[in-house]
Amino acid sequence: MTGKIVRRALYGAGVLLGLCLLAAALVYALSETRLRKDYAIHVAPATADPALAAQGKHLARSRGCADCHGDDFGGKVLLDEMPFARVVGDDLTRMPAGHEKASIRERMFRALHHGVDMDSRPLLMMPSKEFASLSVQEIDALSAYFATLAPVRHELPDSAMGPIGRALLVGGKLDGFLSAETIDHAQSAVAAPPSLGTLEYGRHAAQLCTGCHRGDFAGGRMDHGGPGMPPAANLTPHATGLADWSERDFIVAMRTGRRPDGSELDGKAMPWRAVGQASDAELHSIWLFLRSLPPVARETDAGDRR
Ligand code: HEC
Ligand code: HEC
Structure with missing residues (x-):
């Protein structure tokens, strides 16, 4: 008699426990679907101002960027005369390796206003001395334009100075080749043209x-x-x-x-x-x-x- 009651009680407790576990699992599952729901929201990277980008495109064409960076701005070999030098206008449609997350604006500012790359090293032959007077507004416009370009992938070698180029540089025969040397880096850009x-x-x-x-x-x-x-x-x-x-x-x-x-x-x-x-x-x-x-x-x- 008592054995039967104990067995029933145990059975009941077992069922209860089972129900509790089931309920817990259900709560977990239900809450989990809500907590982990993928709302599939994609925020577009800063919607470029179309008017600013259009101004940037005009500047990129009329200020000669395409002459040295290619018609599609995907980069271009400008000079391949080793042992003098190999000079390659960079791809402006993609950020350089190792700096994919950095802003295009920073890249433009460094190159145009200072004549240096993302590692602050001097650029070869990039006429930054002449571009250093571009206003912040114009650099913003160029950045807005380059941000709209789809990446172009050309196989391009890196720029490099050969022994003859180095000798000429040291001998003072390549003045202006490193714009960074002739730019006043303390001068801040004017706000607008x-x-x-x-x-x-x-x-x-x-x-x-x-x-x-x-x-x-x-x-x-x-x-x-x-x-x-x-x-x-x-x-x-x-x-x-x-x-x-x-x-x-x-x-x-x-x-x-x-x-x-x-x-x-x-x-x-x-x-x-x-x-x-x-x-x-x-x-x-x-x-x-x-x-x-x-x-x-x-x-x-x-x-x-x-
Ligand atoms: C990359 C160098 C370079 C840049 C930058 C440049 N020029 Fe010239 N320009 C020359 C050369 C070299 C000549 C001579 C061309 C020739 O003899 O065929 C010339 C010729 C000219 C001529 C013809 C004059 C004549 O009597 O033959 C004009 C006008 C002119 N440039 C205006 C400009 C203006 C304005 C700018 C800037 C917005 C400019 N150039 C930027 C190199 C340049
Ligand atoms: C006379 C040729 C010439 C012209 C014109 C020119 N560039 Fe360049 N630019 C170069 C070269 C060459 C390099 C790469 C130098 C190196 O690798 O050391 C360069 C590098 C750059 C870089 C740096 C890329 C990096 O490493 O992050 C930027 C940005 C750039 N140019 C933008 C422009 C823009 C924008 C214009 C027009 C307003 C322009 N360039 C006009 C030749 C030119």
């Missing part, structure tokens, strides 16, 4: 020309010009410069690569295809600025070519 259409905007945009046409815009032999490279022209309103040119002549030359006398500009030496993509208002501003320069006689042709 001067208003479009003004002489001041022209001065701002024409900084790009100084790498070849020199600080006084009177031109002359270019440091980086190889043999057979024509000297940069005199852009000042002097008889040996653009004194006889009209604004129209200037704009037509930049758009077509032809001087008023019909002769052709050397498109390898003078990046007219890039400059010619600047808007009428930009070219008008540059013209106003060039006209405001003191006329400077061009250095004699002797020694211009090397």
